[in-house]
Amino acid sequence: MRKWIALSAVLVAAAVLAPSDAAAQASCPVKIGGVLPLTGSMGPITKKIAESAQLAVEHINAGGGVKGCPVQFILRDDQGQPTVGVDAAKYLVEVERVQAFTGTISSGVTGPIISSITAPSKVVQISCCSTATPFTLDGRSQGYFFRTLPTSKTQAVATASEMARRGLKRTAIIYVNTDFGQDMTRFVKLALPKLGGDIVAEVPYTDNQPSYRAEVTKALAEKPESLLLIGFPKDAVTIVREWLSLGGTQKIALNNSMRVKDFVDGVGGRFLNESFGMDNAQVAGPTVDAFNKAFEDKYKYDSKGPGVHTQYDAMMVLGLAMNIAKDLTGPSIKDAVRQVHAAGGATVGTGPEEYKKALELIKAGKPIKYHGATGPIEFDANGDVTGPALVWKIVNGEIVTDHVISIDQMQALFKKIDG
């Protein structure tokens, strides 16, 4: 019995440690590693994100792969637990020798992966979904970390400017107590006073509670004349209903997550005629439609959901950057990521055909401009993307676009706020 156990343990260890292919020494296939929380509390939303990554890999391979090699995508589960995610990332980087890395969702997992795996080993990491600001700002990533979702700052500043434009005063903020909610609140607090508004209360809330009466009462105690609600639709329905029933104003500013019919119907459209919200304006255009169609054709359900579009772009950016890079080392790929959206480049979009077109341009030594599933992708000095913002409002229970704040206007706003 004991011998049998020992033998099987040795066999498992050997199987685990052997590289995936006998031909691992050769440069084909090019490997991209991924870590995502396929199970755990994020599991339900991650399935689509993982499928989006798979779709991108199919498009990359159909369009010519990387430097003539097919791309092999090795996906591991972090179970929402930092130690598990770090272990999986370490395995991908050291044993599988992946040339680039994507992941993950929870900032609590992404942080340790950057600080202990990807940055020290000089492997480029692109995340679809981690919003915590310090990653790109504190220099810890040494420039190896990028993310394809606009940071909370863009949305927060746009929100503050729209609130000021509408002349909202005495604002109460109720926000979800996560890195996203904290970040949004921090930037709104920074921006709003400089644009002419004022904040009278800040109340954090914990998600998935049956009632938020205590939080709403606390916010109302300061006699606010407007509300900024930052959170997720399910809790937001409860909060807005309690807010209104306790006599709160209908002047409610909302964040991007609330731009869904479920929220409007949950509260009741007739109470929301003075409400408005913010979103990333890039989520429209032909390259976005092309992605949506490709996703629906393959998986037979729509591509709506957090992180689905940004994950596709993360993969495509890696694919393009690896073709632009002169070799597949971390430092070369890191520099190439910034050339995926080069000044004066020819526009390339989503899907295998566009990818093929991009490869031809790259081979000819010409610059490209990648427009992805979330519109144009251009990284700033920190490895973050900024973009235009969109103001939406609710008219008779329907969500309609009010106007767009262009990228130039956004930059003017940033200048005004950062001083």
Add this chain to the structure above:
Amino acid sequence: MIGVFSYLVFFACIVLILGVMALGLNLQWGYTGLFNAGIVGFYAIGAYAHAILVTAPRPDLIGNFGLPWIVGIVGAMAASALAAWIVGLATIRLRGDYLAIATFGIATTIQLVTLNWDGLTGGAQGLPAIPRPLSAWFGSPLGFNLFYLGLLIAVVGLVYWALERILRSPWGRVLKAIREDETAAIALGKSARRFRLEAFVLGSTLMGLAGALYVGFIGFVSPFDFLPILTFQIWAMVIVGGSGNNKGALLGALVIWGIWAASGVLIAKLVPPAYAAQGGAVQVILIGLLLVASLLFRPRGLIGEVPVVSRHADD
């Protein structure tokens, strides 16, 4: 093969850090019978104490003193010992499952405090840029990991040796007496409460030490490091390894963390890429099956308790 070696060094570091926690729990549960379901709380206190003491100052945070690594380690142990003493004073009289519920609640409270006390812990953003000891001296990640592995082997060796010494002393025998029959131990004139409290504080101090070693290794800490799943994993290590045996606790750490890591690799290799999104669920099922199988075939753990308790018993 350098990559495989590099990964194994990293893996061994994590196993040893988890092993320190397993040793702490083994002292509490394996020897004294204290059902501590709040392991992760003391781990969090050690981790944050270390991070706050050694990280370079930042204007927006209260703590961050930029002190040397060793001060962080000692501070982390002191902080978790103090926390365990306060918690112990209030709860140590509770038996079995009652203590479990109380400590579980306390661990959840501690995790929520780390999430909400932004000024001290950085909140959900976490504390980045925690200095890793002497990491500037090493050019490559492998160099640093090898150094840290050496450090961990020394720490775990010291902890193991010290535990073996005290558990074979009269103090250790009283713990076992309390575990087996508390009334009898009291009848012999021993203060069960005092011994239980001492074992609880000592075990929790080791958990705090593990927290400090972990953040010193990873360089980042956030409240997501301290979810209840970790408590469950440490319990699995002690039970599968063999409770009441320090070698068993360390072996359990190796086996359980090995199952966790290896199952992920196996799934990634065996499941076709098109189904990778579903692979995660299979991995969790596999982990559960392996745990159940190990308990069915080795109910006393891989290495059961050794009946001899005195250094002089063999004489």
